[in-house]
Amino acid sequence: xxxxxxxxxxxxxxxxxxxxxxxxxxxxxxxxxxxxxxxxxxxxxxxxxxxxxxxxxxxxxxxxxxxxxxxxxxxxxxxxxxxxxxxxxxxxxxxxxxxxxxxxxxxxxxxxxxxxxxxxxxxxxxxxxxxxxxxxxxxxxxxxxx
Amino acid sequence: xxxxxxxxxxxxxxxxxxxxxxxxxxxxxxxxxxxxxxxxxxxxxxxxxxxxxxxxxxxxxxxxxxxxxxxxxxxxxxxxxxxxxxxxxxxxxxxxxxxxxxxxxxxxxxxxxxxxxxxxxxxxxxxxxxxxxxxxxxxxxxxxxx
DNA sequence: GACATATAGTTGTTTATGCAACTATTCAAA
DNA sequence: TTTGAATAGTTGCATAAACAACTATATGTC
Numbered sequence: 001x002x003x004x005x006x007x008x009x010x011x012x013x014x015x016x017x018x019x020x021x022x023x024x025x026x027x028x029x030x031x032x033x034x035x036x037x038x039x040x041x042x043x044x045x046x047x048x049x050x051x052x053x054x055x056x057x058x059x060x061x062x063x064x065x066x067x068x069x070x071x072x073x074x075x076x077x078x079x080x081x082x083x084x085x086x087x088x089x090x091x092x093x094x095x096x097x098x099x100x101x102x103x104x105x106x107x108x109x110x111x112x113x114x115x116x117x118x119x120x121x122x123x124x125x126x127x128x129x130x131x132x133x134x135x136x137x138x139x140x141x142x143x144x145x146x
Numbered sequence: 147x148x149x150x151x152x153x154x155x156x157x158x159x160x161x162x163x164x165x166x167x168x169x170x171x172x173x174x175x176x177x178x179x180x181x182x183x184x185x186x187x188x189x190x191x192x193x194x195x196x197x198x199x200x201x202x203x204x205x206x207x208x209x210x211x212x213x214x215x216x217x218x219x220x221x222x223x224x225x226x227x228x229x230x231x232x233x234x235x236x237x238x239x240x241x242x243x244x245x246x247x248x249x250x251x252x253x254x255x256x257x258x259x260x261x262x263x264x265x266x267x268x269x270x271x272x273x274x275x276x277x278x279x280x281x282x283x284x285x286x287x288x289x290x291x292x
Numbered sequence: 293g294a295c296a297t298a299t300a301g302t303t304g305t306t307t308a309t310g311c312a313a314c315t316a317t318t319c320a321a322a
Numbered sequence: 323t324t325t326g327a328a329t330a331g332t333t334g335c336a337t338a339a340a341c342a343a344c345t346a347t348a349t350g351t352c
Contacts, residue, residue, distance in 0.1 A: 014265060015170060016190055018211050019284040020163025022291040027161060028340085039340095041308060044162055058330060065164050070309060072332055077307075094317045094330040119160060122287045130283050137280040138165040141268045145168040174310085187338065204300060216339060218302055223337075240300040240347045 019122075027118040034114065036107065037081065043111055045074050046083065046100070050108045054097045056089070083107070169268050176260040182253065183227065189257055191220050192229065192246070196254045200243045202235070229253070 013019075024040050031038050038046075048063040049055060055063065057071045064071070075098055078084040083104040089095035123131060159165075170186050177184050184192075194209040195201060201209065203217045210217070221244055224230040229250040235241035269277060 012190070012193060013281070013284065013288075014268075015166065015173060015186070015261060016211070017163045017166025017170070019287040020161065020166055021211065022288050023161050024163070025340090026291050039307065040161070044158070047158060056330075065162070065167065066308095067310065068331060069311085069333080073308075092318070092330085096331075115161060122160075122290050124290050126283055126286050130279050133276050134280045134283040135159070137272055137276050138159065140272050141165040142159075142168050144268050144270050145172050171310090185337065202300075212338095213340070214301060215303080215341085219338070222302095238300085238348070242301075 023118060023122050026121065027115055030114040030118060031111065034110065036111065038107070038111070041074060042078055042081075042083070043115075045071070045078060045098075046104055046107065046111075049084065049098060049100050049104070050112075053100050054087075056095045056097060058095075060098065078104075165268075169264060172267065173261055173264040176264060177257065180256065180260065182257065184253070184257070187220060188224055188227075188229070189261075191217070191224060191244075192250055192253065192257075195230065195244060195246050195250070196258075199246050200233075202241045202243060204241075206244060224250075 027043075028040050031040070031043065044064050045060055048060060057068065057075060060066075060071050060075075061068055066074075075084060075086065075096075079086065082101055084098050084100055086096040087099050089097055173189075174186050177186070177189065190210050191206055194206060203214065203221060206212075206217050206221075207214055212220075221230060221232065221242075225232065228247055230244050230246055232242040233245050235243055
């Protein structure tokens with residue numbers, strides 16, 4: 001097999017995800033600087049609701065790669081911020097549909113611009129074909145482990 | 147410029163670092179399964195001490211990409227576990243040298259094997275040249291943002 | 293030597309994660 | 323139709339992160 005003899009020095013940055021941490025921090029700073037009282041984790045939940053409002057908490061778990069307690073509390077905090085509402089499903093008494101408030105709908109455009117800006121900054125001087133390969137590798141890694 | 151017109155659908159996984167999260171979780175499970183009472187964050191501190199014992203807390207901050215309070219508390223917990231000791235520097239009264247205990251020295255080999263195993267699993271079917279490009283891109287991203 | 297400034301580390305607060313244990317609702321099978 | 327399993331969500335606990343405010347030591351300049 002091809003990867004058996006991984007050099008030890010290469011372990012660390014793959015495991016710790018320094019790059020994605022740096023991206024997330026940069027975006028967080030932009031959100032703060034824009035006066036948006038929003039964590040990246042909360043943003044990541046909103047992101048999926050902007051794509052498809054009314055997802056259940058379980059669907060948000062799958063979309064955001066988080067467990068149920070994490071989503072419960074993120075939704076708690078988003079509710080406190082008046083950005084989402086829990087709406088009990090009519091068909092199934094176990095399910096909450098999480099729906100965006102008008103206030104949250106307004107945030108979409110501005111935060112997506114900040115996110116794009118962050119990615120553009122992070123990828124300066126990286127040729128598109130290498131970005132493609134990198135994304136592909138990260139997807140395979142994710143699929144290998146899930 | 148080349149990256150200006152990033153497709154929106156591509157934003158998410160780059161920012162959230164799903165791949166590195168998945169790797170870290172897998173390694174955490176292996177540590178647990180091996181009966182090691184150790185978080186990956188604690189492991190990441192030990193990792194740098196195994197390479198060079200006696201680093202100051204500030205040096206650990208730089209090495210692990212964490213802030214000072216985070217390192218203070220990680221060292222607190224590692225001390226509780228009897229894996230490191232704070233040794234006041236003789237030259238400079240502000241500095242603690244963090245030194246490994248014998249118990250921590252014993253953990254190195256086993257945990258490094260588990261880390262390599264984790265990476266091998268995560269990179270199954272990824273050709274080495276793509277791994278290289280991916281590492282390179284992640285390094286540039288990190289450098290662009292730091 | 294005195295004082296301003298920089299550096300090293302700590303503490304408090306809020307938010308988030310992972311795990312286990314729990315409740316409530318639904319579904320399926322006898 | 324009742325009972326047991328599966329699913330959706332919540333709560334409690336320990337660990338960790340980000341940020342601001344803090345203490346203590348060191349350094350450099352007048």
